[in-house]
Amino acid sequence: MGVLLSMGLLAGLTVGTGGDESVRADDLQSVTATSFRSSEASMRDTRSTGRSSRSLRETPTVTAIRRASPSVVNLHGQKTIRTTAASMAGGAPDSFRQVNGMGTGVVIDPRGYVITNYHVVEDVNELNVTLHNGEATRADLIASDPQSDLALVKLRGQGPFPTIPRGHSDDLMIGETVIAIGNAFGYVHTSTEGIVSALHRDVPVNETQQYRDLIQTSAGINPGNSGGPLLNIDGEMIGVNVAVRVGAQQIAFAIPIDQVLETVTEMINRHNNRRMVIGMDGAAVSRGGVQVTRLSEGGSAHQAGLQAGDRLVRINQQNIADPLNYELSVLELGPGDPMQVEFERDGEFFQTQLATAVSSQEFGDPAAALAWQVVGVSVRPAGESFVRRMNSRLRTNYRGGLIVTDVRAGSAASEQGITAGDVLLGIHVWQTAGLEDLAEILDQPNIRRGSKAKFYLVRKDQTLYGHLQLASQGNQLTRR
Numbered sequence: 001m002g003v004l005l006s007m008g009l010l011a012g013l014t015v016g017t018g019g020d021e022s023v024r025a026d027d028l029q030s031v032t033a034t035s036f037r038s039s040e041a042s043m044r045d046t047r048s049t050g051r052s053s054r055s056l057r058e059t060p061t062v063t064a065i066r067r068a069s070p071s072v073v074n075l076h077g078q079k080t081i082r083t084t085a086a087s088m089a090g091g092a093p094d095s096f097r098q099v100n101g102m103g104t105g106v107v108i109d110p111r112g113y114v115i116t117n118y119h120v121v122e123d124v125n126e127l128n129v130t131l132h133n134g135e136a137t138r139a140d141l142i143a144s145d146p147q148s149d150l151a152l153v154k155l156r157g158q159g160p161f162p163t164i165p166r167g168h169s170d171d172l173m174i175g176e177t178v179i180a181i182g183n184a185f186g187y188v189h190t191s192t193e194g195i196v197s198a199l200h201r202d203v204p205v206n207e208t209q210q211y212r213d214l215i216q217t218s219a220g221i222n223p224g225n226s227g228g229p230l231l232n233i234d235g236e237m238i239g240v241n242v243a244v245r246v247g248a249q250q251i252a253f254a255i256p257i258d259q260v261l262e263t264v265t266e267m268i269n270r271h272n273n274r275r276m277v278i279g280m281d282g283a284a285v286s287r288g289g290v291q292v293t294r295l296s297e298g299g300s301a302h303q304a305g306l307q308a309g310d311r312l313v314r315i316n317q318q319n320i321a322d323p324l325n326y327e328l329s330v331l332e333l334g335p336g337d338p339m340q341v342e343f344e345r346d347g348e349f350f351q352t353q354l355a356t357a358v359s360s361q362e363f364g365d366p367a368a369a370l371a372w373q374v375v376g377v378s379v380r381p382a383g384e385s386f387v388r389r390m391n392s393r394l395r396t397n398y399r400g401g402l403i404v405t406d407v408r409a410g411s412a413a414s415e416q417g418i419t420a421g422d423v424l425l426g427i428h429v430w431q432t433a434g435l436e437d438l439a440e441i442l443d444q445p446n447i448r449r450g451s452k453a454k455f456y457l458v459r460k461d462q463t464l465y466g467h468l469q470l471a472s473q474g475n476q477l478t479r480r
Contacts, residue, residue, distance in 0.1 A: 115348075150255070167234065190225075289320050315340065415466065422459050455468050
């Protein structure tokens with residue numbers, strides 16, 4: 001009606017005749033031309049500056065994506081997949097093929113620690129990473145929990161790396177806007193928007209695994225998005241994208257961030273406890289830091305003068321904001337490394353130093369403890385049947401081997417790309433058929449002083465070699 005009314009008034013003015021108040025045709029043309037020139041100038045001003053138009057387009061969603069994107073990384077690598085079953089005895093060897101895997105990760109600490117899904121990094125031979133700025137690097141698997149489908153990897157290269165702002169998942173509202181960022185189908189940093197569709201969803205994966213208490217969202221999540229962040233409208237991570245309902249549209253799921261942080265903290269704690277003994281437990285406090293809740297009598301922390309109730313605020317010049325931050329700072333240490341601790345007690349601040357000790361939990365054998373310290377690997381002997389199958393496939397005659405179960409970040413093994421699942425066959429000119437062989441090798445004078453040594457290993461039916469820059473043993477450990 002507005003348009004019709006406007007056109008009616010214009011027609012009346014155009015054809016009006018007589019009287020001083022009538023509008024002449026030439027007057028109308030003059031007014032119209034002036035109005036057009038004025039509008040054209042205004043449009044030129046808008047186009048030249050772009051300020052008005054851009055401010056309207058710069059929505060909260062745009063701001064949220066811009067805030068979070070620098071901390072999102074693209075993970076990719078090759079996985080070795082078994083395609084035929086192995087014969088029980090003397091049959092054809094297993095058949096393997098290489099497939100490309102991809103996923104997403106989120107940097108949670110400026111030292112380069114990245115959270116992703118376990119299924120993204122599972123069985124990946126070499127984990128390659130593309131950062132937001134296009135820089136390529138590699139990453140090492142630090143710890144994982146298949147049941148929760150979470151993993152922690154560490155970027156190689158020089159930090160600090162941009163980190164994701166963290167939100168909370170205990171106050172989410174159904175209907176609030178959320179954003180997913182990820183490597184969808186290999187298209188890096190794909191961003192999609194949706195809402196929180198439901199909360200506390202349990203989603204079965206198979207007979208032995210089930211995701212619990214997930215966030216359901218309508219944001220587009222596709223293959224390659226796994227491990228990427230689900231954001232709130234403030235650009236804070238509120239979940240880790242994990243799954244999509246096959247055959248359905250706008251039904252996807254994410255692990256809530258509160259659950260993620262708790263699980264990853266426990267995961268790193270288990271990893272740290274296998275490597276070293278500090279002798280204390282801690283808990284989060286509302287004003288930041290970690291409060292000591294328990295001390296082991298005679299342990300390193302007790303000997304350093306710490307008491308239950310002390311609030312740890314810094315470790316080796318790194319601020320401690322929460323238990324996750326504490327565990328990551330401990331993760332940076334090697335067994336036997338000094339630990340500078342700043343803490344608060346009764347409103348006063350103090351400093352102390354404690355020594356971390358090698359844990360006997362995983363290294364009951366002195367040779368295994370030495371392998372962790374010098375080489376940077378946790379190993380276990382390969383069984384006889386495993387060795388027979390390996391020799392049959394490779395047409396070799398090795399007496400045995402040591403299966404790598406863990407690799408210490410920043411170690412000689414990590415720098416050379418040794419990963420869990422590799423089978424260590426030899427160091428220098430000696431075979432590593434068992435832990436006793438490893439003990440003798442690491443006791444050689446040139447090895448004890450710290451030197452370069454050639455190593456040999458098997459990885460998925462490939463025999464590989466490289467050179468390890470071994471750490472000097474000094475007097476930190478004694479073998480019995």
